[in-house]
Amino acid sequence: MNKPLVVITGASSGFGAEIAKLFNQEDYPMLLLGRRKEKIMKLPLNFEKVVVDSVDVTDGEAFKNSIKEAEAVYGPTDLLINNAGVMLLGNVQNQEPNEWKTMIDTNVLGVLNGMQAVLTNMKDRKHGTIINMSSLAGRKTFVNHAAYVASKFGVHGLSETVREEVSSYNVRVSLVAPGAAETELLTHVTDQQALSDYEAWKDTMGGFTMNPVHVAEAVKFIYDMPQEVNIREIDIAATRQDG
Numbered sequence: 001m002n003k004p005l006v007v008i009t010g011a012s013s014g015f016g017a018e019i020a021k022l023f024n025q026e027d028y029p030m031l032l033l034g035r036r037k038e039k040i041m042k043l044p045l046n047f048e049k050v051v052v053d054s055v056d057v058t059d060g061e062a063f064k065n066s067i068k069e070a071e072a073v074y075g076p077t078d079l080l081i082n083n084a085g086v087m088l089l090g091n092v093q094n095q096e097p098n099e100w101k102t103m104i105d106t107n108v109l110g111v112l113n114g115m116q117a118v119l120t121n122m123k124d125r126k127h128g129t130i131i132n133m134s135s136l137a138g139r140k141t142f143v144n145h146a147a148y149v150a151s152k153f154g155v156h157g158l159s160e161t162v163r164e165e166v167s168s169y170n171v172r173v174s175l176v177a178p179g180a181a182e183t184e185l186l187t188h189v190t191d192q193q194a195l196s197d198y199e200a201w202k203d204t205m206g207g208f209t210m211n212p213v214h215v216a217e218a219v220k221f222i223y224d225m226p227q228e229v230n231i232r233e234i235d236i237a238a239t240r241q242d243g
């Protein structure tokens with residue numbers, strides 16, 4: 001039987017790239033989104049049933065159109081993984097407000113854009129799963145993370161709200177909340193002090209954090225449960241992470 005379409009945002013690196021590899025190994029047709037299309041094209045995937053599109057998740061229209069085009073080929077989206085996100089560490093007292101806006105636009109509005117693009121169809125079909133990538137920073141506070149924490153508490157709040165709204169339609173909304181992991185996330189931080197504080201914190205964990213593969217495995221585990229079972233949230237972090 002043909003497998004249904006899986007849409008992954010932020011597939012060009014980190015968690016998204018690892019999630020794409022896992023679903024590709026099981027032959028799912030996929031729509032992989034990110035602004036750096038060329039980076040996705042270099043992933044070690046079998047691209048036979050993979051559509052790659054350069055989409056900024058903050059552009060709701062482009063996001064919806066891209067999904068529509070992939071669905072015209074592979075049928076309705078059965079799994080949307082809203083993974084794209086940015087973490088620009090900084091102290092509220094001196095951080096550029098543009099950085100707050102980038103985080104809220106990407107981490108919160110980007111997730112809402114994705115959900116809006118697929119929810120009607122999932123409700124009509126009484127089938128489908130949305131997994132939003134939040135963070136432990138969506139459950140607790142971290143110094144120098146104020147705007148990021150605000151965005152990820154937002155992801156937690158909106159996910160649980162929509163979960164309640166669509167549960168009676170047999171549609172699953174789930175969350176993964178990872179701790180620190182080895183991805184490109186830190187490479188966009190401009191505040192050098194916040195960055196070195198983060199590195200010092202990492203040193204307390206032996207200098208390395210979680211392999212992103214395990215976050216991808218958690219995502220796959222959620223999806224692989226039968227449709228009538230919804231793992232509402234997985235919190236996953238390196239054993240040595242204290243906070």
Ligand code: NDP
Pocket residue numbers: 009010011012013014015016033034035036037039055056057058083084085086087106133134135136177178179180181182183184185186
């Ligand atoms: P990476 O920086 O490696 O990946 C982030 C991905 O998001 C990239 O593929 C990037 O693609 C994409 N992205 C960023 N902005 C946009 C945008 N506007 N439109 C489309 N795609 C975008 O980091 P991670 O893999 O770590 O991050 C993935 C998610 O995991 C994020 O939501 C992050 O907040 C969350 N997270 C990460 C943790 C960590 O320690 N690594 C811990 C907890 C949560 P491109 O630049 O090509 O657009």
